[in-house]
Amino acid sequence: xxxxxxxxxxxxxxxxxxxxxxxxxxNFDCSATGFxxxxxxxxxxxxxxLLLRSEGFEHYRCDRNISMGMNLGNMAxxxxxxxxxxxxxxxxxxxxxxxxxxxxxxxxxxxxxxEMRLMDIDSEHLGIPEAEYHAILIMPSAEFARICKDLSxxxxxxxxxVTKEGxxxxxxxxxxxxxxxxxxxxxxDKPEEATVIExxxxxxxxxxxxxxxxxxxxxxxxxxxxxxxxxxxxxVVEYKIAEMGYIRFYLAPKIEEDEEETKP
Amino acid sequence: xxxxxxxxxxxxxxxxxxxxxxxxxxNFDCSATGFxxxxxxxxxxxxxxLLLRSEGFEHYRCDRNISMGMNLGNMAxxxxxxxxxxxxxxxxxxxxxxxxxxxxxxxxxxxxxxEMRLMDIDSEHLGIPEAEYHAILIMPSAEFARICKDLSxxxxxxxxxVTKEGxxxxxxxxxxxxxxxxxxxxxxDKPEEATVIExxxxxxxxxxxxxxxxxxxxxxxxxxxxxxxxxxxxxVVEYKIAEMGYIRFYLAPKIEEDEEETKP
Amino acid sequence: xxxxxxxxxxxxxxxxxxxxxxxxxxNFDCSATGFxxxxxxxxxxxxxxLLLRSEGFEHYRCDRNISMGMNLGNMAxxxxxxxxxxxxxxxxxxxxxxxxxxxxxxxxxxxxxxEMRLMDIDSEHLGIPEAEYHAILIMPSAEFARICKDLSxxxxxxxxxVTKEGxxxxxxxxxxxxxxxxxxxxxxDKPEEATVIExxxxxxxxxxxxxxxxxxxxxxxxxxxxxxxxxxxxxVVEYKIAEMGYIRFYLAPKIEEDEEETKP
Numbered sequence: 001x002x003x004x005x006x007x008x009x010x011x012x013x014x015x016x017x018x019x020x021x022x023x024x025x026x027n028f029d030c031s032a033t034g035f036x037x038x039x040x041x042x043x044x045x046x047x048x049x050l051l052l053r054s055e056g057f058e059h060y061r062c063d064r065n066i067s068m069g070m071n072l073g074n075m076a077x078x079x080x081x082x083x084x085x086x087x088x089x090x091x092x093x094x095x096x097x098x099x100x101x102x103x104x105x106x107x108x109x110x111x112x113x114x115e116m117r118l119m120d121i122d123s124e125h126l127g128i129p130e131a132e133y134h135a136i137l138i139m140p141s142a143e144f145a146r147i148c149k150d151l152s153x154x155x156x157x158x159x160x161x162v163t164k165e166g167x168x169x170x171x172x173x174x175x176x177x178x179x180x181x182x183x184x185x186x187x188x189d190k191p192e193e194a195t196v197i198e199x200x201x202x203x204x205x206x207x208x209x210x211x212x213x214x215x216x217x218x219x220x221x222x223x224x225x226x227x228x229x230x231x232x233x234x235x236v237v238e239y240k241i242a243e244m245g246y247i248r249f250y251l252a253p254k255i256e257e258d259e260e261e262t263k264p
Numbered sequence: 265x266x267x268x269x270x271x272x273x274x275x276x277x278x279x280x281x282x283x284x285x286x287x288x289x290x291n292f293d294c295s296a297t298g299f300x301x302x303x304x305x306x307x308x309x310x311x312x313x314l315l316l317r318s319e320g321f322e323h324y325r326c327d328r329n330i331s332m333g334m335n336l337g338n339m340a341x342x343x344x345x346x347x348x349x350x351x352x353x354x355x356x357x358x359x360x361x362x363x364x365x366x367x368x369x370x371x372x373x374x375x376x377x378x379e380m381r382l383m384d385i386d387s388e389h390l391g392i393p394e395a396e397y398h399a400i401l402i403m404p405s406a407e408f409a410r411i412c413k414d415l416s417x418x419x420x421x422x423x424x425x426v427t428k429e430g431x432x433x434x435x436x437x438x439x440x441x442x443x444x445x446x447x448x449x450x451x452x453d454k455p456e457e458a459t460v461i462e463x464x465x466x467x468x469x470x471x472x473x474x475x476x477x478x479x480x481x482x483x484x485x486x487x488x489x490x491x492x493x494x495x496x497x498x499x500v501v502e503y504k505i506a507e508m509g510y511i512r513f514y515l516a517p518k519i520e521e522d523e524e525e526t527k528p
Numbered sequence: 529x530x531x532x533x534x535x536x537x538x539x540x541x542x543x544x545x546x547x548x549x550x551x552x553x554x555n556f557d558c559s560a561t562g563f564x565x566x567x568x569x570x571x572x573x574x575x576x577x578l579l580l581r582s583e584g585f586e587h588y589r590c591d592r593n594i595s596m597g598m599n600l601g602n603m604a605x606x607x608x609x610x611x612x613x614x615x616x617x618x619x620x621x622x623x624x625x626x627x628x629x630x631x632x633x634x635x636x637x638x639x640x641x642x643e644m645r646l647m648d649i650d651s652e653h654l655g656i657p658e659a660e661y662h663a664i665l666i667m668p669s670a671e672f673a674r675i676c677k678d679l680s681x682x683x684x685x686x687x688x689x690v691t692k693e694g695x696x697x698x699x700x701x702x703x704x705x706x707x708x709x710x711x712x713x714x715x716x717d718k719p720e721e722a723t724v725i726e727x728x729x730x731x732x733x734x735x736x737x738x739x740x741x742x743x744x745x746x747x748x749x750x751x752x753x754x755x756x757x758x759x760x761x762x763x764v765v766e767y768k769i770a771e772m773g774y775i776r777f778y779l780a781p782k783i784e785e786d787e788e789e790t791k792p
Contacts, residue, residue, distance in 0.1 A: 175599070342704070
């Protein structure tokens with residue numbers, strides 16, 4: 001028996017909107033710890049990892065660990081039917097091949113339940129090794145999204161270079177070149193507007209803008225984004241989900257001379 | 265000579281937006297009582313009936329009963345050119361084959377007149393028999409529109425079941441099933457937010473969501489919608505037009521075993 | 529060396545949005561007087577003239593007159609990457625075949641530079657003779673844009689007729705005819721809402737709505753538009769750019785019996 005009650009149901013709506021275009025089908029794993037997902041994107045270039053910790057749910061019952069295969073497009077269709085203020089409860093009976101999403105309006109006058117068939121999905125859970133990052137950049141998530149979108153009107157890849165003074169995003173395309181520099185800035189009125197660089201070493205890495213733009217669909221989940229960079233290992237683009245967990249996107253850097261997309 | 269002056273011209277704009285996608289060509293009937301229309305949709309499945317009573321017009325002159333055939337798409341194009349605060353006057357000379365829509369801005373600084381050629385349209389005026397309905401449901405029109413839209417992302421038809429406790433909308437499709445229950449609720453702050461069920465008998469009927477979704481284009485005309493249900497006769501979905509009349513949509517229920525659309 | 533610093537960078541963004549669909553490639557001319565452009569639209573029917581006077585820039589350095597050929601679509605793409613509150617600086621080294629747009633955020637925390645290759649564009653600078661206009665019409669720019677858009681849902685051309693009382697815009701199409709009359713009105717609360725007619729002589733001229741609609745993309749630049757009309761010479765549709773200059777569009781009237789577009 002599984003029953004997870006999330007008062008701030010809009011969080012789950014936003015999570016699905018963040019990942020449904022990147023990943024088609026995926027297993028949601030449910031354990032005493034929380035509700036999580038790990039999946040490669042459909043072209044096997046990027047990886048997404050989601051964690052919603054059990055403490056963040058108003059009610060969390062998970063009698064035994066289960067893995068539920070879902071089509072994220074269909075799940076997103078159902079969650080779109082939840083109001084932004086609705087409480088969402090996810091339910092599954094033991095051994096059932098369906099999952100039910102229940103949406104309760106704040107006044108309890110409208111209650112909807114949507115039942116979806118589960119899928120069998122082959123997936124190996126990748127161990128993501130703990131890594132030491134050369135540079136960790138924390139910046140407003142809307143700013144990062146804006147920069148990725150702007151640069152992709154000029155080129156296909158971005159070089160992210162971090163130094164003590166700030167971070168530079170550069171691209172080059174048929175119509176010209178573009179550089180955007182954000183300076184470290186911790187003296188802002190609101191902490192979520194700060195740009196902070198934690199950096200033992202300068203680093204400069206190249207990424208496909210298409211994937212970064214896809215990651216920025218998680219922007220509504222958090223005011224800030226944390227970008228962890230180290231040469232030769234995938235960048236981590238993390239959006240924290242308040243008091244519940246995170247959604248993390250991993251993307252391997254492109255090799256300098258390589259014009260094709262680097263597959264891991 | 266026909267001259268109808270409507271101070272709240274936006275009403276007529278909204279009426280046309282409600283019906284132009286459902287009905288291509290129709291006769292508007294003008295008499296001492298009011299300005300009315302009755303038409304089948306282009307696939308002859310649904311019927312729309314409009315009444316704007318003469319008392320609702322600032323000036324209403326209709327020397328003799330006339331029936332004016334109009335293309336609703338063209339009429340809607342012209343009415344889109346009226347500002348939302350404009351006064352709209354509809355004029356036709358006796359024996360003329362054109363109708364004129366005049367739009368006056370509130371300050372009278374801008375006056376537009378649009379002339380449209382009338383059409384000959386064959387149509388028989390259907391007598392709609394007065395019926396006793398098993399269940400009458402009054403609910404916020406935006407809520408009804410939201411439910412029809414949500415369910416049509418899952419299935420093609422909806423079962424509407426009314427009991428003393430509330431109304432249930434159910435659908436089923438390839439990706440799963442959905443049920444939305446709205447409880448009777450008359451203790452709300454604003455009367456237009458109430459859900460009221462007047463019900464001598466429980467009733468459960470099946471309808472094509474495509475038509476219900478089309479009817480909900482009338483949502484801007486009224487905060488509430490009245491849905492009258494009885495087995496074996498068409499549902500009536502009514503939007504009242506404040507102090508003027510109504511727009512009513514009729515749709516025959518689908519027969520249980522019938523997978524095809526039921527034509528009347 | 530060229531260096532032009534414009535504090536209100538959004539002006540340059542709006543200028544490009546106004547003309548990029550009308551003109552593909554054009555030379556921007558830079559002199560001690562200001563930054564200007566004159567170009568025919570791609571079908572050689574309309575002409576656009578832009579002037580941003582040097583006094584309107586915070587910093588204006590132009591060591592020698594230069595003409596810089598740019599693709600306006602690409603330039604607009606780059607300027608879209610500037611924030612609405614950004615300061616925009618345009619820079620070019622002597623003899624360089626590139627131009628750089630620098631965008632500074634108001635807090636100086638984000639600085640972007642976009643470099644674009646210049647083009648060689650053949651163009652002859654047309655002398656526009658000073659003309660005496662029969663009628664000069666000043667009206668709210670949003671009203672003019674609305675009328676052009678509304679009428680183009682009915683017909684392809686508009687007859688603009690000016691008399692002492694006001695201005696009439698008329699069109700005719702398959703679905704009917706339309707006339708919009710705006711009365712002279714100088715007693716309004718806000719001067720930008722006035723409709724003023726300066727008119728030695730009545731005039732009535734016919735224009736292609738497609739071009740007028742294109743000109744109205746400049747509406748965000750100014751609350752008012754000035755339309756100067758005279759028989760047999762092109763109309764001038766002018767949007768003033770506060771304290772800096774103007775953007776002017778010229779369009780030859782259509783000859784009465786001529787159903788085809790009149791090329792100059």
